[in-house]
Amino acid sequence: MRYMTTYDLMETFRNTNQWLGASALSMASYPIFALTPNPALQWMAAWGEVTERTFQRMVVKPDWGIESITGEDGRDHLVNVETVVERPFGDLIHFDVTGREEMDRRVLLVAPMSGHYATLLRSTVRSLLPDCEVYVTDWHNARDIPVSAGKFDVEDYTLYLMDFMRELGSDLHVIAVCQPAPLTLAATAYLAELDPKAQPRSLTLIGGPIDPDATPTDVTDFGRRVTMGQLEETMIQRVGFKYSGVGRLVYPGLLQLSSFMSMNAERHGQAFMDQIARVSRGEASDHDPHNKFYDEYLAVMDMPAEFYLSTVERIFKNGEIAKNEFVVDGHKVDIGAITSVAVKTVEGAKDDISAPGQCVAALDLLTGLPDGKKASHLEPEAGHYGIFAGRSWRNNIRPLVLDFIDANSEAPAERNRTKPRKAKAKQKAANKNTAA
Structure with missing residues (x-):
């Protein structure tokens, strides 16, 4: 109590x-x-x-605030946020552009569960909407989830991602931003073993800690200095009587915010x-x-305690993804099982949260993937936020990601189609490594 x-x-x-x-x-x-x-x-x-x-x-959960976009026809089209899959800890949502045929590029944007809502990717979504059908993982505030819904840790997170990918079909391109990059990589590898037809076309990992020890930062050093017992004792609390999740163990959003603010x-x-x-x-x-x-x-937003603690212990302290030793539901996932999904990593040269080297480490784990399907990009002068939402994203990274998507979209694939397919644009060769 x-x-x-x-x-x-x-x-x-x-x-x-x-x-x-x-x-x-x-x-x-x-x-x-x-x-x-x-x-x-x-x-x-x-x-x-x-x-x-x-x-x-x-x-207060922020609103997406994306009311309309200008289409290729020069007209403004209203944007409606629709729930495709509803789950206790997070939904799969779709930004439906009214009056527009379904776009050829279909993107699943995997948002972080790291203290802020998925709306943190608002500018990323807005920049992709004119050219893509955009789906986003919309994680829920743990304080509003009843204890009867059960636990939610890194394994459950991975299984959620697999279910979302299956729902959207294999004619899909996944973009994981920051924290979910390691788990998205694991989810794709698990699909490669269990349900190869459900794999996406491409996977873009942006600023994620695939190997936190590749380039240590204050974030990774904190994970090393503090024991799991200390974290559980100082960071974990029970939701109060005011909310639906009363009694649930969480890492409170207000406590997270105080940590964010104290750093600067x-x-x-x-x-x-x-x-x-x-x-x-x-x-x-x-x-x-x-x-x-x-x-x-x-x-x-509050994070489920088991998700926060398992992330620190298994991703940062034990490095299960970096060592290719990650286990989901009793099964050891082999990242080398990915043989057909094109993978691109994006890093910022001035990223002080997930420093250069942590994300590109994913390419070394893809032992079964041909080099022609691997790509990387290092954006000079860009910090952590800039590589997915700032000027660097808009002007440099976004065009590269779209080219990468096009380069790996030649053949038709299975998908849950509700609208006519739009004619495909000419493909570009974009599977190459670039760095500055």
């Missing part, structure tokens, strides 16, 4: 700060105070506005002070760069 108490204590602290911000904003904005303008009251109102918004966003506390503190100053001068807006970034950054 003490862990449930600490969970509720964190929520109480968050709720109190949200209330304090709202109260300060309301009091300092009282109309009669405008008779004698006071800079202190203006600053107080600005502090209240920023504080209320900050602490409110911590428990001075920079975040200055960003909020600057925003308060802008609000007090009337220079801020609802969707200015600060709010656009922090509305997403502050929106955190």
Whole structure:
């Protein structure tokens, strides 16, 4: 019960700060105070506005906010988010573009389960929609999942991915971003053994810790310094009575956020002070760069305790994927069983979370895959976020990924078709290694 108490204590602290911000904003904005303008009251109102918004966003799942895209016909097409597969810990969703024939490129974007919602990939989805049918793994907040739904660890995550791939058929291209890269690789290898016809056409791994020890970072060093007992004692709590998942063991989103913020506390503190100053001068807006970034950054979700602990122990500490010793449901997965799925790795030269060398290590594990189906790319000057959502992604990486998809899409394949197939564009040769 003490862990449930600490969970509720964190929520109480968050709720109190949200209330304090709202109260300060309301009091300092009282109309009669405008008779004698006071800079202190203006600053107080600005502090209240920023504080209320900050602490409110911590428990709100962001909306995708992708209402329409411009098609090849020059018209705007509405975008609807549809649930294809509904599961307790995560859904498979599809961004359906109304009035448009089904695109030839079909992409499954595997979102991380690492503290933030799948909406962290919003700009990635938006950039792919004009050229692809986009499907995304939409993971649920563990605090909202009843204990009766059972556990969810790295093996369950891998099995979910396999089910999603089977549902979409083999005429599919998978893109895994960051944390899910090792498990997506394992899921593809397991499909190669159990159900070869369900394998995707290609697999693109972006900034993922396939071999965390290849290039150590602060993240991997933390996994080495702290024991599993220490992690379980300090990071794991029980969901409080306020939510449907009451009693479930989780790594709380608020605790994760405090860890994120502490890594760059001075920079975040200055960003909020600057925003308060802008609000007090009337220079801020609802969707200015600060709010656009922090509305997403502050929106955190609880992770199932067993998923977090098994990720640290099996992926980082024991290196089961890197050593090709990963076991799913009692079966040892052989990554070398992948013989036909083209695999491309993408890394950022300035990635301080999954440093260069960690992701490209996947290619050495693919002993059964011809070199002609392997590719890699190292993006210069790009950090972790930039390789899947920033300028580097838009201008350099995205075109390379689309070329890679086209180069491995020649033959027809099985798929669950609901719309007519669009004529295929001319293929490009893109299975090559590039680095700068």
